[in-house]
Amino acid sequence: MNKLTIKIKALIAAIVLIITAFAFTSPGERYFEIAKNLDIFATLFKEVNALYVDEVNPNKVIRTGIDAMLSSLDPYTNYIPEDDIEDFRTQSTGQYGGIGALTSKIDGKIKVTMIVEGYSAQKNGLKIGDEVIKIDNIDITKLEREEAADLMKGQANTPVSLTVKRYGKTEPITLNFTREKVKINNVPFMGMVSDNIGYIKLSDFTLDAGKEVKEAVIKLKSQGANKIILDVRGNPGGLLMEAVNITNVFIPKGKEVVSTKGKIEDHNQDYKTLNQPVDTEIPLVVLINSGSASASEIVAGTLQDYDRAVIIGQKSFGKGLVQITRPLTYNAQLKVTTAKYYTPSGRCIQALDYSHRNEDGSVGKVPDSLKSEFRTINNRSVYDGGGIDPDIVVEKSPMSPVAYALYTKGHIFDYATEFYYSNPNIASAKEFSLTDAQYEDYKKWLNGKDYSYTTQVEKNLKKLKEYALEEKYYQDIEHTIQNLEKTLEESKANDLNDFKSQIKTLLEEEITSRYYLERGSIESSFDVDQDISKAIEVLNERSKYDSILAKK
Template sequence: MSLRNRKIKIWGVGTLIILIALAFSSPSDRYFEIAKNLDIFATLFKEVNALYVDEVNPNKVIKTGIDAMLASLDPYTNYIPEDDIENFRTQSTGQYGGIGAITSRLNGKIKVVMLIEGYSAEKNGLKIGDEVIKINDIDIRELSREETSELMKGQANTPVSLTVLRYGKSSPITLNFKREKVKISNVPYYGMVSSDIGYVKLTEFTMQAGKEVRNAVNELKDKGAKKIILDVRDNPGGLLIEAVNITNVFLPKGKEVVFTKGKLTENNATYKTLNNPVDEEIPLAVLINSGSASASEIVAGTIQDYDRGIIIGQKSFGKGLVQITRPLSYNSQLKVTTAKYYTPSGRCIQALDYSFRNEDGSVGAIPDSMKMEFTTSNGRIVMDGGGIDPDITVKKDPLSPIARSLYTKGYIFDYATKYHFEHETIKDAKNFKLSDAEYQAFVNWLSDKDYGYTTQVEKKLEELTKNAKKEKYYQDIKARLADVKTTLEDSKKNDLIDFRHQIASLLEDEITSRYYLEKGSVESTFDSDDDIIKAIEILNAPEKYNQILGKK
C-alpha cells in the first residue's frame, strides 16, 4: 500500500471514529464540537486571507467551502446566495419579470431559441433565430447566457431594448420592449393526438400546476377525449403539493398520494387528495423517462400503485428526497433535504446510490437482491431502489453521432431559421414533412460546413491502435487497421442518408417551432415519438390495457 493510500485509509478510519463518537455523544458535547470546528474554520480563513500569495475573494472561497460541505451530503442540499435568490424564486413559482424570450449560446452566439406565446417578445417582433448582440446598448457577445438573461430580466413595466442580427438583414435592428410579469406555464401544450385521445404535456411543478392539468383534461374531454396521455418526460419535478393535486385529477378525494419520513417527526407527513376528481375512470397513460424526477415520480408511482393507469417509457430518475428552504443571514437561503418520500404502496424510489449514475443521469442497474417488493392495489409487484419502472418499456434508439453533431453545432437550428425566412407558411405542425427535395437542399447546404464527428467505433479503433503500438502488435495488424479505417470513412459518407429519419425529425421539429412556437414543436413529433405511438396502441386496446393493470 502506498504512503498516500495509507494516509487516506488512516484519515477515513479517523473520520469514522469521530462520527461514531459524535453520534453517541451528549448534546452538549456535540455543540462543543460544532463550536470548535467553526472556530477552526474561521481562524483558518483569516490566516489564508492574510498570508496567501494572491488576493482572496471571500465570497468565492467561502461559497466553494460551503458547496463542498453540502455536496458530501447529497446532490440536492444547496446553498443559495443572495445573488441567486431571484433565479430560485423563478424555479419555484414559474414567474419572472421579462419579455418572454428564451435564449441559448449556439456556436458562441446568443440566439433566441423560443418565444413564450402572448408576451412582449412575440408581440413586438422578436423572432426565433435572432442573434442578440446588445441589450440596452450593452454589448453582450462576450457575456454568458446567464449574464445575458439577467440583463433581459427586470421589474415589470420597465423598458428594455435588444439589438439583433436577423437572417436576411444586412445590418442590425433594434427592437424595444416593455418587461412584464411572465408566467411559465406548467402545461405548455395540450391537444388531441387522435379523434378520441387527449394529450397533456407537463413540464413543471410550480404553483397552479394541478389547476392547469385539471383545466386541460376538462377541455380535452369537451373536445371528445375518451382517453388521456399525461407526459412527464424530462420533467425534473418541483412542488410536492402540486404532484398531489395532479394525481387528484384522476383519483378520488381522500386517497393517500405520498408520505414523507425524516429524522425529525415534524417532517413526517401524509398527503391525500383533497378534491373531487375530473374523471377517475378514463383510461390513462403516463409517459416517463430518465429525466422524470421527484414530483414526476410521485405522480407516476401513485398512478401505478393504484393501478389507475399504465406507465410507459423508460425508468425514471430516482429522486425520492424532500427539500425545504431555510432563511440564512444576508438574504441567502439553504435548501436542505429533510425527508424521504414514499408512494402509497410503501416504496421509496430514491436511487440506492445517488453518487453514481449513467451518462444521461439515469439510475444504473441495481441487483434485485438489493430491492424490495411491494404490491399495487390489484396485486401487481412493483420494486423500490431507484426510480419508477414503467409497465411497458419502450427502447429508445440513441441519437446517431451525425445527428448529434448537426444539432449541437447549431446547423439544424440555423437551417430552420433559413427555411422560415424563405417559406412564408407551412402545413400545420401535425402534417408538416420535409419532401425529398427539401431534405436534399439541406444536404447541399451542409456541403461547405464543418460537421465532423467521431463515432464510437472510430474511438474504439483509435484505442485499439494505441494499445497495439504499446504492446508491439501494431506492425502485424497495421494493414488490417488501415482497411477498417477506410471502410468506416466510406460508410460515414452515407450517414446523411442512413440516418435521414433522425435528422429530418429534428429539422421538422425545429422548423415547426418557427411558425407555431411550443405547440408546433410538440405536435410535429406525434407521428415519430415511439412512446406516444405505444401509448395510443395500448389505449386503443382495452383488453390489453386491463390485462396490464391486473384488472379481472
C-alpha cells in the same frame, strides 16, 4: 459588514446545520463538536488568507467550501446566494419579470430559441433565430448567456431594448419592449392525438400545475376525448403539493398520495387528495423517461400503486428526496434535504447511489438483491431503490453521432431559421413533413460547414492503435487497422443518408417551432414518437389495457 464576513456567516450557518445532524452521545458533546469545528474553520481561513503565496479571493474560496461541504451530502442540498435568488424563485413559481423570450448560446452567439406566446417579445416582433448583440445598448457579444439573460430580466413595466441581427437583414435592428410578469405554463400543450385520445404535456410542477392539468382534462373531454395520455417525460419535478393536486384529478378525495419521513418525526407528513376528482374511470397512460424526476415520479408512482394508469416509457430518474428552503443571513437561502418520500404502496424510489449515474442521468440497473418488493392495490409487484419501472418499456434509440453534431453545432437551428424566411407558410405542425427534395437541399446547405464528429467505434479503434504501439504489436496489425479506418471513413460519408429519419425529425421539430412556437415543436413529433404510438396502441386495445392493471 464586508462581503468576507457575510460569506463566513453563511458558511457557519450551513456548517451548524450539517454538524447538528451528527449523532453524538449527548447534547453537550454535540455542541462542543460544533464549536470546535467552527473555530478550526475560522482560524484555518485566517491563516490561509494571511500567508498564502497569492492573493485569496474570499468570495470564491468560501463559496467553494460551502459547495464542497453540501455536495458531500446529496446533489440537492444547495446554497443559494442572494445573487441567485431570482433564478431560484423562477424555478419554484414559473414566474419572472421579462419579455417572454428564451435564449441559448449557439456557435458562440446568443440567439433567441423560443418565444412565449402572448408576451412582449411576441407582440413587439422578436423572432426565433434572432441573434442578440445588444441589450439597452450594452454589447453582450462577449457575455455568457446567463449574464445576457439577467440583463433582459427586470421589474415589470420597465422598458428594455434589444438590438438583433436577423436573417436576411443587412443591418442590425433595434426592438423596444416593456417587461411583464411572465408566467411559464406547466402545460405547454394539450390536444388530440387521435379522434378520441387526448394528450397533455406537463413540463413543470410550479404553482397552478394541478389547476392547469384539471382544466386540460375537462377541455379534452369536451372535445371528445375518452382516453388520456399524460406526458411527464423530461419533467424534473417541483412543488410536492402540485403533484398531489395532479394525482387528485384522477383519483378520489381522501386518498393518500405520498408520505414524507425524515429525522425530525414531527415534520413527517401524509399528503392526501383534498378535492373531488375530474374522472376516476377514464383510461389513462402516463409517459415517463430518465428525465422524469421527483414530483413526476410521485404522480407516476402513485397512479401505478392505485392501478389507475398504465406507465409507459423508460425507467424514471430516481429522486425520492424532499427539500425545503431555510433563510440565511443577508438574503441567502439554503435548500436542504429533510426527508424521503414514499408512495402509497410504501416504496421510496430514491436511487440507492446519489452520485453514480449513466451519462444521460438515469439510474441504470439496480441489482435485484438491493430492491424490495411492494404491492399495488391489485396486488401487482412494484419495486423501490431506483426510479419508477414502466409497466411497458419502450426501448429508445440513442441519438446518432452525426445528428448530435448537427444539433450541437447549430446546423439544425440555423437551417430552420433560413427555411422560415424562405417559406412564408407551411402545413400544420401535425401534418408538416420535409420532402425528400428538401432534405437533399439541406445536405447541400451543409457543404462547407463543420459538423465533424467522432464515433465510439473510432474512439475504440484509436485506443486499439495506442495499445498496439505501446505493446509492440502495431506492425503486425497495421494493415488491418488502416483498412478499418478507411472503412469507417467511407461509412461516415453515408451517415446523412443512414440517419436521415432521425435528422429529419430534428429538422421538422425545429422548423415548426418557427411558425407555431413550442406547441408546434411538440405536435410535430407525434407521428414518430414511439412512446406515444405505444400509448395509443394500449389505449385502443381495452382488453390489453385492463390486463396490464388486472388483479394478480
